[in-house]
Amino acid sequence: xxxxxxxxxxxxxxxxxxxxxxxxxxxxxxxxxxxxxxxxxxxxxxxxxxxxxxxxxxxxxxxxxxxxxxxxxxxxxxxxxxxxxxxxxxxxxxxxxxxxxxxxxxxxxxxxxxxxxxxxxxxxxxxxxxxxxxxxxxxxxxxxxxxxxxxxxxxxxxxxxxxxxxxxxxxxxxxxxxxxxxxxxxxxxxxxxxxxxxxxxxxxxxxxxxxxxxxxxxxxxxxxxxxxxxxxxxxxxxxxxxxxxxxxxxxxxxxxxxxxxxxxxxxxxxxxxxxxxxxxxxxxxxxxxxxxxxxxxxxxxxxxxxxxxxxxxxxxxxxxxxxxxxxxxxxxxxxxxxxxxxx
Numbered sequence: 607x608x609x610x611x612x613x614x615x616x617x618x619x620x621x622x623x624x625x626x627x628x629x630x631x632x633x634x635x636x637x638x639x640x641x642x643x644x645x646x647x648x649x650x651x652x653x654x655x656x657x658x659x660x661x662x663x664x665x666x667x668x669x670x671x672x673x674x675x676x677x678x679x680x681x682x683x684x685x686x687x688x689x690x691x692x693x694x695x696x697x698x699x700x701x702x703x704x705x706x707x708x709x710x711x712x713x714x715x716x717x718x719x720x721x722x723x724x725x726x727x728x729x730x731x732x733x734x735x736x737x738x739x740x741x742x743x744x745x746x747x748x749x750x751x752x753x754x755x756x757x758x759x760x761x762x763x764x765x766x767x768x769x770x771x772x773x774x775x776x777x778x779x780x781x782x783x784x785x786x787x788x789x790x791x792x793x794x795x796x797x798x799x800x801x802x803x804x805x806x807x808x809x810x811x812x813x814x815x816x817x818x819x820x821x822x823x824x825x826x827x828x829x830x831x832x833x834x835x836x837x838x839x840x841x842x843x844x845x846x847x848x849x850x851x852x853x854x855x856x857x858x859x860x861x862x863x864x865x866x867x868x869x870x871x872x873x874x875x876x877x878x879x880x881x882x883x884x885x886x887x888x889x890x891x892x893x894x895x896x897x898x899x900x901x902x903x904x905x906x907x908x909x910x911x912x913x914x915x916x917x918x919x920x921x922x923x924x925x926x927x928x929x930x931x932x933x934x935x936x937x938x939x940x941x942x943x944x945x946x947x948x949x
Contacts, residue, residue, distance in 0.1 A: 608922055610640050618649060626653050637666075644670040657688050700730035700744060716743055719886060727756075734760045740939035745796065747778045776905040782817075784906060787894050789824070792834040798824050837893035844890065848924050852876060853930055859938075872934075875927025882923025889917035 613636050621629035630653040644667050651663035654813070664681035668674060707722035721741045726736040731768045739752035761767065777784035781804055788797035799805040801821045808814035856872040888895055892907040899905065902912040 610834045696729040700726045713719045841887045844887035845884045882920040884921030
């Protein structure tokens with residue numbers, strides 16, 4: 607029977623002659639009998655097929671002789687290659703999971719989409735789009751905030767992420783306002799679920815009764831199959847009421863051909879009435895409008911103070927042009943002559 611030295615020499619000769627398969631088989635037989643053979647593991651690290659097996663061979667050689675710097679340097683290089691390959695594989699798998707998540711989200715399959723998005727960020731922690739998708743799909747406020755914070759950390763310049771994170775924090779601090787927001791968006795099922803959760807956490811019977819009224823109201827809307835109308839549409843519809851009235855009165859005042867007998871103050875009054883009518887509509891219809899954030903630095907559908915200011919300003923802008931129009935009419939009546947002066 608050949609000694610371990612003879613087997614090692616035969617394996618080395620076979621490897622140098624290009625017979626790698628033969629050399630590998632000999633070395634594998636050798637380390638099975640003599641697992642502490644450092645030289646056999648060193649040669650195996652260059653003959654085995656997979657990157658993982660090469661790493662194992664180097665690790666075994668270093669276990670036997672930790673001072674072998676050549677093997678340590680080779681192991682470091684192999685580990686770097688392995689990490690690179692693993693990262694590329696994870697990136698591909700994460701992209702595939704994210705694409706599946708988006709497809710399920712488009713089909714309104716929220717739970718499956720959320721699970722796939724979570725799996726995507728587990729494969730690739732710096733996947734900004736996947737974190738944003740989690741922040742958009744998650745019903746759990748804490749999970750949504752954590753996902754958006756991660757996305758904001760990855761891309762601090764994304765203003766949309768910052769705004770979404772601010773809304774999520776507002777939702778956590780103001781759950782009733784968040785539930786009303788879901789109603790505004792027509793997401794009645796989600797709003798109903800949130801109201802029921804809040805009802806379970808009600809601190810007293812008065813708070814519970816208030817929340818329960820919201821639950822029965824939404825359930826009534828669903829049972830009656832009432833069509834959802836976006837708050838923006840309602841605001842737009844109400845906004846045109848006062849301007850149309852003012853325009854009608856101005857045309858009566860100036861005649862059906864306003865260009866022949868222009869009254870510039872009447873024309874200037876129309877945009878004021880329009881802005882005032884918009885503010886009145888905004889104060890009347892509860893909506894998470896950008897005006898509350900830009901003018902009053904408030905999240906949500908406007909505080910009582912903000913709505914009061916908007917309504918007061920709206921009435922002022924609406925009434926002043928109408929009052930001036932009435933005063934002009936009275937002035938014209940005082941100067942009215944019979945027969946009337948021809949135009």
